[in-house]
Amino acid sequence: xxxxxxxxLGVMALTVLCLTFIVFFLTxxxxxxxxxxxxxxxxxxTDEQVVNWLTQRGYTRNVFIKYGEWMGVVPGWTNVINDVxxxxxxxAGVPQEEWPTYCGVLQGDLGDSTVFKDTVNNIIAVRxxxxxxxxxxxMIVMVPMALTIGVxxxxxxxxxxxxxxxxxxxxxxxxxxxxxxxxxxxVFSSSLxxxxxxxxxxxxxxxxxxxxxxxxxxxxxxxxxxxxIARMTRASMAEVMTAQYIRTARLKGVNFSGxxxxxxxxxxxxxxxxxxxxxFPWLLTGVVIVETLFNYKGFGWALVQAALGNxxxxxxxxxxxxxxxxxxxxxxxxxxxxxxxxxxSVN
Amino acid sequence: xxxxxxxxxxxxxLYQFLPVWIALAIILIGCGIFRSxxxxxxxxxxxxxxxxxxxxxxxxxxxxxxxxxxxxxxxxEQVLGMKNKAPGFxxxxxxxxxxLLGGDNLARDVFSRMVAGSQTVLSIAPAATLFAFMxxxxxxxxxxxxxxxIDTGLSFLANMVLAFPVILLFFLLVTxxxxxxxxxxYLAAVLFAFPIIFLLILFTSKFNTRPNEMYLYVxxxxxxxxxxxxxxxxxxxxxxxxxxxxxxxxxxxxxxxxNSPTVFRIVRGLVIDIKTRDYVAAAQTRGESPWYIMLWEIxxxxxxxxxxxxxxxxxxxxxxxxxxxxxxxxxxxESPDWGMTINEGRxxxxxxxxxxxxxxxxxxxxxxxxNFLADGLREESLKD
Numbered sequence: 001x002x003x004x005x006x007x008x009l010g011v012m013a014l015t016v017l018c019l020t021f022i023v024f025f026l027t028x029x030x031x032x033x034x035x036x037x038x039x040x041x042x043x044x045x046t047d048e049q050v051v052n053w054l055t056q057r058g059y060t061r062n063v064f065i066k067y068g069e070w071m072g073v074v075p076g077w078t079n080v081i082n083d084v085x086x087x088x089x090x091x092a093g094v095p096q097e098e099w100p101t102y103c104g105v106l107q108g109d110l111g112d113s114t115v116f117k118d119t120v121n122n123i124i125a126v127r128x129x130x131x132x133x134x135x136x137x138x139m140i141v142m143v144p145m146a147l148t149i150g151v152x153x154x155x156x157x158x159x160x161x162x163x164x165x166x167x168x169x170x171x172x173x174x175x176x177x178x179x180x181x182x183x184x185x186x187v188f189s190s191s192l193x194x195x196x197x198x199x200x201x202x203x204x205x206x207x208x209x210x211x212x213x214x215x216x217x218x219x220x221x222x223x224x225x226x227x228x229i230a231r232m233t234r235a236s237m238a239e240v241m242t243a244q245y246i247r248t249a250r251l252k253g254v255n256f257s258g259x260x261x262x263x264x265x266x267x268x269x270x271x272x273x274x275x276x277x278x279x280f281p282w283l284l285t286g287v288v289i290v291e292t293l294f295n296y297k298g299f300g301w302a303l304v305q306a307a308l309g310n311x312x313x314x315x316x317x318x319x320x321x322x323x324x325x326x327x328x329x330x331x332x333x334x335x336x337x338x339x340x341x342x343x344x345s346v347n
Numbered sequence: 348x349x350x351x352x353x354x355x356x357x358x359x360x361l362y363q364f365l366p367v368w369i370a371l372a373i374i375l376i377g378c379g380i381f382r383s384x385x386x387x388x389x390x391x392x393x394x395x396x397x398x399x400x401x402x403x404x405x406x407x408x409x410x411x412x413x414x415x416x417x418x419x420x421x422x423x424e425q426v427l428g429m430k431n432k433a434p435g436f437x438x439x440x441x442x443x444x445x446x447l448l449g450g451d452n453l454a455r456d457v458f459s460r461m462v463a464g465s466q467t468v469l470s471i472a473p474a475a476t477l478f479a480f481m482x483x484x485x486x487x488x489x490x491x492x493x494x495x496x497i498d499t500g501l502s503f504l505a506n507m508v509l510a511f512p513v514i515l516l517f518f519l520l521v522t523x524x525x526x527x528x529x530x531x532x533y534l535a536a537v538l539f540a541f542p543i544i545f546l547l548i549l550f551t552s553k554f555n556t557r558p559n560e561m562y563l564y565v566x567x568x569x570x571x572x573x574x575x576x577x578x579x580x581x582x583x584x585x586x587x588x589x590x591x592x593x594x595x596x597x598x599x600x601x602x603x604x605x606n607s608p609t610v611f612r613i614v615r616g617l618v619i620d621i622k623t624r625d626y627v628a629a630a631q632t633r634g635e636s637p638w639y640i641m642l643w644e645i646x647x648x649x650x651x652x653x654x655x656x657x658x659x660x661x662x663x664x665x666x667x668x669x670x671x672x673x674x675x676x677x678x679x680x681e682s683p684d685w686g687m688t689i690n691e692g693r694x695x696x697x698x699x700x701x702x703x704x705x706x707x708x709x710x711x712x713x714x715x716x717x718n719f720l721a722d723g724l725r726e727e728s729l730k731d
Binding site: 014015018019026027030032035167171173174176178183185186190191192281285289292293300304307318319323326 | 396503506507509510511512513514515518519520522523524525527528530662666669670673674686689690692693696697698700701703704707708710711714715717718719722
């Protein structure tokens with residue numbers, strides 16, 4: 001077990017290394033750097049000034065050196081720009097002699113954001129906690145709803161309940177967030193329909209989550225995921241219900257609800273556990289869409305801003321977090337599966 | 348002139364789709380008559396969900412094909428005085444003509460744009476899915492069959508792409524700067540080679556004892572394949588038949604790239620399951636080559652799940668294309684692409700809801716149709 005986890009963590013580290021390098025490489029391409037220089041300094045710079053600006057700040061060096069610097073294994077650049085000492089590891093109010101030589105991921109420093117003018121560590125901490133609330137509520141709504149639908153549908157395969165619930169799950173999986181979100185806003189908060197039950201924007205939810213401002217984003221995200229988990233639960237439940245021990249229990253005279261609750265449910269919920277854990281990578285895309293649509297300034301919103309402004313270090317920070325979340329959930333789902341299902345062993 | 352009533356708008360839309368209805372009726376009745384000879388499609392007629400899905404999908408394909416007959420206005424044309432007008436508003440200066448679903452923020456006909464948008468989606472999504480399947484199958488077969496190092500390496504790559512948040516990948520891959528550097532072209536050069544490789548291996552493994560036929564098929568594949576390849580990947584087709592504009596190519600490549608690892612995993616899993624069967628052992632005993640076994644023994648036997656996944660994946664690709672458009676990364680800012688129209692419409696959603704809703708519902712119905720179709724196919728293929 002220990003070896004298994006160690007090996008998985010090793011593969012994980014390698015994946016993170018490869019992926020961040022790809023992000024690094026793509027954001028450090030020539031046209032992207034030129035755009036960065038123009039947005040940071042002056043939009044009307046000549047080509048020569050752009051090159052000069054980039055050279056002074058160490059952007060024109062070899063991509064591997066820059067990557068090493070970001071990782072914290074190569075010393076950060078220092079230079080004198082307009083008579084002011086500047087450097088990657090500069091911190092305000094500290095004389096140049098006391099700047100650290102290395103400042104990178106290994107030192108716990110994700111760098112500075114060029115869009116938000118703040119450290120990436122700060123931005124990610126703030127934004128991630130906002131997104132955490134969104135995720136929490138989505139999970140609270142989505143998981144019980146999906147499991148209930150799946151169990152009810154799979155309980156009696158082919159029945160009318162099964163048919164209608166399965167159709168409902170297909171409909172929700174076919175409705176991406178940007179479609180259901182738009183429909184929800186029109187129905188529940190626009191003047192066209194005139195219900196105006198909820199707010200069409202979740203900006204106020206960043207300070208104070210209320211039923212009025214958080215219902216629509218949570219429903220939009222939860223609904224797209226419900227269908228998929230429900231279908232997996234249904235398949236798993238339907239399979240369990242045909243098993244021999246269920247028939248035995250029925251023949252012994254246990255009533256139907258007893259069989260479902262006591263015998264079937266526990267075994268039927270093993271497969272959906274994995275599916276729920278593996279939903280996280282997909283939830284991340286959903287977060288980006290929903291936060292943009294409802295103007296909720298969380299992690300997804302920050303990612304969009306970073307991408308639009310070619311904010312290299314913020315994008316790298318976001319991708320590290322995203323990739324680690326995805327890989328960790330995969331690991332947890334694998335380990336959890338072993339604990340839930342004694343027939344499976346990691347070897 | 349007065350605005351149209353809701354009922355008049357409804358009948359007006361139905362009337363505009365008249366050529367599509369006629370063609371749809373012919374196809375559905377035609378397939379219904381010959382259902383016993385049509386295999387899986389014929390069996391769909393026993394499955395209400397499946398046939399509804401089939402009808403919706405055929406409806407949208409026909410709409411895309413006959414878009415020029417269906418649209419009442421040019422989807423790019425801005426009509427004076429029609430900005431943000433409500434559905435059913437009469438067009439100024441043109442007697443008896445109405446904007447059936449109203450005008451958008453640039454005074455264009457929402458209905459015509461929705462219909463024209465189906466062309467963008469249906470020209471990219473199925474083709475991109477097909478390419479993703481070619482890549483996934485060509486790599487997934489050996490990974491599942493040989494296991495070992497090939498599998499470890501390829502699975503690592505696939506898992507790496509899958510661990511990447513799709514949206515971040517799109518933001519990195521679909522930008523103007525990337526096109527300047529030529530990365531989509533290199534990616535296309537790699538990804539578009541797979542169909543040719545696939546077909547070459549397919550024919551050489553089957554006809555290696557019959558050289559005449561082999562040379563014919565291999566020759567045809569090479570001539571047509573390389574011709575299309577130069578045109579599509581490098582935009583260097585000497586005759587100009589095959590070409591793709593850089594923006595579309597970029598999106599196409601990004602979508603193929605995102606989809607192929609999942610297909611790879613599915614194919615790999617299916618092969619691992621199937622390769623223990625007796626007929627595979629029989630073929631091995633006969634001394635067939637590994638590629639013959641993979642392509643002519645295993646692949647035909649996993650077609651069921653692959654066809655079902657193909658339908659689902661076209662739907663997923665449609666959603667992805669919409670996501671791209673939603674973030675303003677679509678084909679071109681002017682194009683009537685559904686995702687982009689939703690994105691434009693959402694900015695004024697609380698005041699004018701009508702420009703965003705039609706493309707949203709259109710996209711949803713297409714994906715729903717594909718999902719219903721996949722569900723129907725799955726149920727029917729499980730029956731025997």
